[in-house]
Amino acid sequence: MHRCESDPVEPKMAELEVPIKIQFLKLKRINELNKRLREEIKRERITASNSCLSIIDYSTSHRDYTLPGIWGHPPPGSNPFRGSTRGSQRKYAGHQSESSTCCVLM
Numbered sequence: 001m002h003r004c005e006s007d008p009v010e011p012k013m014a015e016l017e018v019p020i021k022i023q024f025l026k027l028k029r030i031n032e033l034n035k036r037l038r039e040e041i042k043r044e045r046i047t048a049s050n051s052c053l054s055i056i057d058y059s060t061s062h063r064d065y066t067l068p069g070i071w072g073h074p075p076p077g078s079n080p081f082r083g084s085t086r087g088s089q090r091k092y093a094g095h096q097s098e099s100s101t102c103c104v105l106m
């Protein structure tokens with residue numbers, strides 16, 4: 001289409017087209033942010049103290065030999081993750097600690 005400089009409608013449409021595109025992009029970003037925020041607000045939240053109580057409850061009710069202070073050590077031959085017993089006994093023979101546990105749960 002041939003554009004005349006005397007035609008006032010043609011430049012106004014071109015001038016309006018750019019801001020409309022920018023506004024559309026801004027609206028699209030706001031809608032995406034709104035969608036993410038709605039998804040985040042649906043997520044279940046618990047307090048830190050309830051989370052700690054849940055961890056303590058789980059660790060005291062499920063047998064876990066990584067907590068030897070609570071469950072002791074596994075019976076010989078029942079630990080599938082332990083390699084040869086000679087190598088591991090030699091490795092830790094020099095390491096003696098005052099406490100038999102690694103941490104304290106209060």
